[in-house]
Amino acid sequence: MNLKEPPPDSVVLPSYEAVSTDKGKFNAAFRLWHREADNPAGKTVAQPHGDRWIVHYPPPEPLSPEELDRVYDLPYARRAHPDYKEKIPALETVRFSITSHRGCLGSCTFCSLSAHQGRIIQWRSRRSMLAEAARITRLEGFRGHITDIGGPTANMYGATCAKMANGRVCPDRECTWPQPCPRLRLAAKEELAVLESVRTLPGVKKVSIGTGIRFDLLDDQPSLHYLEQLCRYYVSGQLRIAPEHVSPRVLLAMHKSSHASYMTFRRRFAETNRRLGKKQYLIPYFISGHPGATVDDALELAEYLVRTERLFIRQVQQFTPLPMTAAAAAWHTGKDPLTDRPMYIPRDPKEMKLQRSLLQLQEPNNYIYAQRALLKLGRHDLLRRLQSLKPLLRPERPGRASA
Numbered sequence: 001m002n003l004k005e006p007p008p009d010s011v012v013l014p015s016y017e018a019v020s021t022d023k024g025k026f027n028a029a030f031r032l033w034h035r036e037a038d039n040p041a042g043k044t045v046a047q048p049h050g051d052r053w054i055v056h057y058p059p060p061e062p063l064s065p066e067e068l069d070r071v072y073d074l075p076y077a078r079r080a081h082p083d084y085k086e087k088i089p090a091l092e093t094v095r096f097s098i099t100s101h102r103g104c105l106g107s108c109t110f111c112s113l114s115a116h117q118g119r120i121i122q123w124r125s126r127r128s129m130l131a132e133a134a135r136i137t138r139l140e141g142f143r144g145h146i147t148d149i150g151g152p153t154a155n156m157y158g159a160t161c162a163k164m165a166n167g168r169v170c171p172d173r174e175c176t177w178p179q180p181c182p183r184l185r186l187a188a189k190e191e192l193a194v195l196e197s198v199r200t201l202p203g204v205k206k207v208s209i210g211t212g213i214r215f216d217l218l219d220d221q222p223s224l225h226y227l228e229q230l231c232r233y234y235v236s237g238q239l240r241i242a243p244e245h246v247s248p249r250v251l252l253a254m255h256k257s258s259h260a261s262y263m264t265f266r267r268r269f270a271e272t273n274r275r276l277g278k279k280q281y282l283i284p285y286f287i288s289g290h291p292g293a294t295v296d297d298a299l300e301l302a303e304y305l306v307r308t309e310r311l312f313i314r315q316v317q318q319f320t321p322l323p324m325t326a327a328a329a330a331w332h333t334g335k336d337p338l339t340d341r342p343m344y345i346p347r348d349p350k351e352m353k354l355q356r357s358l359l360q361l362q363e364p365n366n367y368i369y370a371q372r373a374l375l376k377l378g379r380h381d382l383l384r385r386l387q388s389l390k391p392l393l394r395p396e397r398p399g400r401a402s403a
């Protein structure tokens, strides 16, 4: 903006010129922006760039269910633009799915979702989703399976607190970390009611939750009923979850819940499926090379995958610094931008490859690469631990966790 002054009452960040050359100022700017970014009551943030200002206004007030319904009730074609002649794989996966809400109140440091959809959950009414499901049943090619009803995280549907109900969030506290906030109220009953209404709609044979769930919000007693319903009706053999790592140091850097919380959920999921006589699996996602993760941490995760899970994962997400995330700021500056504490950053491509190889040791080339790399690093302690995993590696085993 060609402003001579920043807008009144705005938070002024260190200038572009300052943050480009001074990493301390870069993190200071991130902290100031982050405090206001996902709060409709936040202040306008302004940064001088040469003789102009970049101005970031607070997010709009969240939409009420009635307002969001109006957006989703529009007569969308649910098809690619006619200019596309070829099939679009990404469209196929969402063609028969329903968005139940927007926003994410998690605060994973590597994810930009709360920066662009906001922390406040905005959800649709059951009526609107049922109407959409009925429209889906009339679509060409629909065979009775609604492949997903969810949002960024399915079990955040309807989640709120007194503050969020007024369109505000706490600027100095995260909603799910280090522990879920005691003031946060989930809406499992309402979510299950939506799922059941759609599942019993004429023309619908199956409804799945394809987007995954946040397991750390499910470790109390009342959540057992939700989990039972999930396993009974809404898991299509596999349920996606995102523990992301097992090392406490890395989980701390990611602002993810503890490994113990994942293990509790894993046990409950297995017990529930056993009771229901179902063979269903968890598909856990893990990230390699996240800021804060050392080779020792990667080996700890490898040991967990091979010894405990007996899981050989086919897909590993290599950490990618996403703009406007705390992890990207840490990756750039070498310090946690929220605490200013120094943080280990695995930037060397060889180390990134080593960390990734350790998570997929069932690939023979990865095992050999990891062995050589550890030898080169002189990490005989880690090498011995790696070699002790070798007898447990069987490449032909399926790439999924046992229930």
Ligand code: SF4
Residues within 6 Å of the ligand: 160, 161, 162, 163, 164, 168, 169, 170, 173, 174, 175, 181, 182, 183, 184
């Ligand atoms: S009170 Fe708790 S749930 Fe509500 S905005 Fe604050 S931290 Fe999040």
